[in-house]
Amino acid sequence: MITPVLSAEVQAARAAGTPVVALESTIITHGMPYPQNIQTARTVEEDIRTEGACPATIAVLDGRLHVGLDPDQLDRLGQARNVAKLSRADMAVCLAESGTGATTVAATMIAARLAGIEVFATGGIGGVHKGAELSFDISADLQELAQTPVTVVCAGAKAILDLPKTLEVLETLGVPVIAYGQDELPAFWSRTSGLKAPLRLDSPDAIARAQRMRAALGLPGGQLIANPIPAEDEIELSTLQPIIDAAQAAADADGVAAKAVTPFLLQKIFELSEGRSLVANIALVRNNARLAARIAQALGGIDG
Ligand code: PSU
Numbered sequence: 001m002i003t004p005v006l007s008a009e010v011q012a013a014r015a016a017g018t019p020v021v022a023l024e025s026t027i028i029t030h031g032m033p034y035p036q037n038i039q040t041a042r043t044v045e046e047d048i049r050t051e052g053a054c055p056a057t058i059a060v061l062d063g064r065l066h067v068g069l070d071p072d073q074l075d076r077l078g079q080a081r082n083v084a085k086l087s088r089a090d091m092a093v094c095l096a097e098s099g100t101g102a103t104t105v106a107a108t109m110i111a112a113r114l115a116g117i118e119v120f121a122t123g124g125i126g127g128v129h130k131g132a133e134l135s136f137d138i139s140a141d142l143q144e145l146a147q148t149p150v151t152v153v154c155a156g157a158k159a160i161l162d163l164p165k166t167l168e169v170l171e172t173l174g175v176p177v178i179a180y181g182q183d184e185l186p187a188f189w190s191r192t193s194g195l196k197a198p199l200r201l202d203s204p205d206a207i208a209r210a211q212r213m214r215a216a217l218g219l220p221g222g223q224l225i226a227n228p229i230p231a232e233d234e235i236e237l238s239t240l241q242p243i244i245d246a247a248q249a250a251a252d253a254d255g256v257a258a259k260a261v262t263p264f265l266l267q268k269i270f271e272l273s274e275g276r277s278l279v280a281n282i283a284l285v286r287n288n289a290r291l292a293a294r295i296a297q298a299l300g301g302i303d304g
């Protein structure tokens, strides 16, 4: 097994028994424009520290798997162009070829597990894309949740996805999809989706206990926590739906495919919403980071 390179902060947290929360880096390189990407990454790390936990942003830099980036490394990644977007399929080649790449949800889960980190905060996971019955575009994030034991806190699946199909695939794969504090599945920029979440839990403790029970049952895989965006930051689905439809139509017209789809749609929605989608995206990632820190603390109180 390879040993990830731990940042000084993560090493100190380990020594002190401070809980650690993993963060992905594709959201920095492919999910948000510069310079808000770096500012957000820093703010989110600070939110985790304020909750008494330690942030560990994960990326592959020059052929090494980093768990925790120092401020310089974070800056360089946020300004770099043509950084690879790494999922399960790409990680080994990138490392073996001494490459640099940002980790998606799937790749971040793999790295978190290698580093013994049990909780990970992001914005939204990948899922089943609209038109998947023809394109077969289903994110590797879903398979990863089925096999890698990390609790992932997101704000629901992005409304650019086919949400009912995403829930169906997660159910087939045996992934617990747990709405936090409400019955409905949140839809990233909005608190509501019109879909009932399969499961609901109301406290970090309850989420931590469920994770331990899953392991005690001998089941592989993680849990998906869908944490609704704070009410004051949400953009209602009715406002966003025409924008999402226009972005999807542009992607179809341009023949955008595979890995390029999610970054393309996020950028188009950012432009068409005149930046509103980004403001909401930042608020929901921060909200997820705070909850993840509390879950990490609760897990620390229960033997693993
Ligand atoms: N959430 C965001 N912005 C993003 C992503 C998630 O708010 O850019 C990224 C994550 O890294 C996720 C990836 O794993 O999009 C999914 O990409 P794909 O659909 O190609 O699997």
Ligand code: MN
Pocket (backbone or CB within 6 Å): 137, 138, 139, 140, 258, 259, 261
């Ligand atoms: Mn895809």
